[in-house]
Amino acid sequence: MMSEPPVLPKVHELKKLRKPVRSVNVEHRKKLSGLERLAIWITDRVGTMGFFLVILVWTLVWLGWNTLAPSAVRFDPFPAFVLWLFLSNMIQIFLMPLIMVGQNLQGRHAEARSEADFEVNTKAEREIEAILLHLEAQNDLILKILRQLEGASTPHGAQAGTGPASASG
Numbered sequence: 001m002m003s004e005p006p007v008l009p010k011v012h013e014l015k016k017l018r019k020p021v022r023s024v025n026v027e028h029r030k031k032l033s034g035l036e037r038l039a040i041w042i043t044d045r046v047g048t049m050g051f052f053l054v055i056l057v058w059t060l061v062w063l064g065w066n067t068l069a070p071s072a073v074r075f076d077p078f079p080a081f082v083l084w085l086f087l088s089n090m091i092q093i094f095l096m097p098l099i100m101v102g103q104n105l106q107g108r109h110a111e112a113r114s115e116a117d118f119e120v121n122t123k124a125e126r127e128i129e130a131i132l133l134h135l136e137a138q139n140d141l142i143l144k145i146l147r148q149l150e151g152a153s154t155p156h157g158a159q160a161g162t163g164p165a166s167a168s169g
Helices: 011-017 024-031 034-046 049-068 082-153 156-160
Strands: none
Touching: 024 082, 034 049, 034 082, 049 082
């Protein structure tokens, strides 16, 4: 009794199940407002060693000028440095929320990328399962053909034990 092979999905059927490939990066950029783009731009620039070095050099120049320059040209003389403290605190106060906004936006982008990766992985898993089903069906078919060939190539007398091999024993 022959069992019918399982009905396997065809390639064109699998392609119909696929969602179109999308670029998460392009979609993310399109959704950003002008202020959000500015926040990301600033976040990308502020979080660099270049920005750190600019602030370091600016601080050293500020402190050096107000410590070593002639007294007549110092605008924030030692030991006050009040203006510098005020400005540096204002920079920090303004940058912290801006950096947080930028990080939130970058986090949303990362989440969208991970969702797209998950979709791609899910598609790949479905396609691999279909390939495995096809391979199993081919394996079963090959084994069936092999058994039929073995049955056809074996002499009928050898199966019953009446052939020349059984007479010599």
